[in-house]
Amino acid sequence: MTQVPGAGVTDHGGGVWSIAVPIPDNPLGHTLVHLLDTDRGPVLVDTGWDDPDSWDVLVAGLAACGADVADMYGVLLTHHHPDHHGLSARVRAASGAWLAMHEADAHVVRRTREYPMERWYGYMADKLTAAGAPAAHVAPLLAARDAGRTPRLAAHLPALPDRPLPPGELLDLPGRRLRAVWTPGHTPGHVCLHLEEAHPARLPGRGRLFSGDHLLPGITPHIGLYEDPDDSTVTDPLGDYLDSLERVGRLGAAEVLPAHQHAFAHAPDRVRELLAHHEARLAGLRALLAEPRTPWQLAERMEWNRPWADIPAGSRTIAVSEAEAHLRRLVKLGRAEAVPGSEPVAYVAV
Numbered sequence: 464m465t466q467v468p469g470a471g472v473t474d475h476g477g478g479v480w481s482i483a484v485p486i487p488d489n490p491l492g493h494t495l496v497h498l499l500d501t502d503r504g505p506v507l508v509d510t511g512w513d514d515p516d517s518w519d520v521l522v523a524g525l526a527a528c529g530a531d532v533a534d535m536y537g538v539l540l541t542h543h544h545p546d547h548h549g550l551s552a553r554v555r556a557a558s559g560a561w562l563a564m565h566e567a568d569a570h571v572v573r574r575t576r577e578y579p580m581e582r583w584y585g586y587m588a589d590k591l592t593a594a595g596a597p598a599a600h601v602a603p604l605l606a607a608r609d610a611g612r613t614p615r616l617a618a619h620l621p622a623l624p625d626r627p628l629p630p631g632e633l634l635d636l637p638g639r640r641l642r643a644v645w646t647p648g649h650t651p652g653h654v655c656l657h658l659e660e661a662h663p664a665r666l667p668g669r670g671r672l673f674s675g676d677h678l679l680p681g682i683t684p685h686i687g688l689y690e691d692p693d694d695s696t697v698t699d700p701l702g703d704y705l706d707s708l709e710r711v712g713r714l715g716a717a718e719v720l721p722a723h724q725h726a727f728a729h730a731p732d733r734v735r736e737l738l739a740h741h742e743a744r745l746a747g748l749r750a751l752l753a754e755p756r757t758p759w760q761l762a763e764r765m766e767w768n769r770p771w772a773d774i775p776a777g778s779r780t781i782a783v784s785e786a787e788a789h790l791r792r793l794v795k796l797g798r799a800e801a802v803p804g805s806e807p808v809a810y811v812a813v
């Protein structure tokens with residue numbers, strides 16, 4: 464692993480580089496966009512946040528790796544979030560590269576592009592009310608809903624992918640052995656990409672893993688509900704995430720190349736750590752349910768990176784979604800249940 468002259472570019476060896484593309488005004492700092500050489504031309508894993516400065520850093524980073532953005536052959540997207548998929552349209556326009564994404568996340572992109580904003584506000588207002596959110600929290604959503612049609616700017620819509628990213632299969636990348644591994648949880652269609660080639664520095668283990676947001680060295684990804692107004696399936700994203708962690712741990716990758724923070728070895732150790740973390744967190748939440756609480760009341764009492772009083776409204780909505788994902792899991796495990804007749808529905812430990 465060597466630092467390439469030029470800020471934020473690392474040569475990971477064996478035709479793999481990372482470029483730290485900044486995310487403006489975000490404590491995460493940057494997305495690690497990876498560049499992978501193939502016999503058909505360079506391929507990107509994720510693209511970074513859609514911002515002019517981020518674009519300049521990506522283009523300069525590619526140049527430092529000896530690549531030109533105009534030569535990109537394809538883009539593999541770990542998931543649809545804007546810090547990963549944001550610059551995809553621009554890369555495609557500059558190069559003609561295809562964009563590949565798992566079908567479940569492509570579905571989210573299509574819905575984001577097509578679903579009228581006012582209906583989305585209405586859906587969120589109903590969900591938050593059902594989760595026990597106070598009227599003051601829901602009011603701005605209702606106002607936005609009632610304001611009527613909010614046009615979306617075409618430039619701000621996420622790019623439609625061109626092809627699926629079929630899980631379990633070796634991808635058609637001449638000269639490379641790269642396999643998509645479906646790892647739902649953080650999003651319904653999140654994938655990790657397993658580079659099934661000997662590690663260039665001969666680290667023990669099986670190849671390298673582009674892990675997106677699924678497996679990160681120092682933080683845990685947000686796990687909320689998969690919001691879909693057209694689908695009433697009761698999903699279990701936290702259960703999906705924990706299953707996906709085990710799946711990734713079993714790959715035994717020699718090194719993990721995540722989309723944030725830094726590369727690290729010993730993937731199975733990190734997986735064990737995260738499984739233990741979530742087990743402890745679930746136990747802690749169950750203890751909070753000694754008396755009945757709505758998802759909102761649970762979120763208020765959960766541990767966040769700052770006191771609840773300092774969390775802005777948008778982030779509170781995300782926090783409640785995370786509380787609900789944990790409640791789903793506890794209910795599924797038979798460790799909590801809904802209080803019959805409660806409105807909004809409250810949950811209690813069993």
Ligand SMILES: [Zn+2]
Nearest residue numbers: 542544649676
């Ligand atoms: Zn993400």
Ligand SMILES: [Zn+2]
Nearest residue numbers: 544546676722
């Ligand atoms: Zn991310």
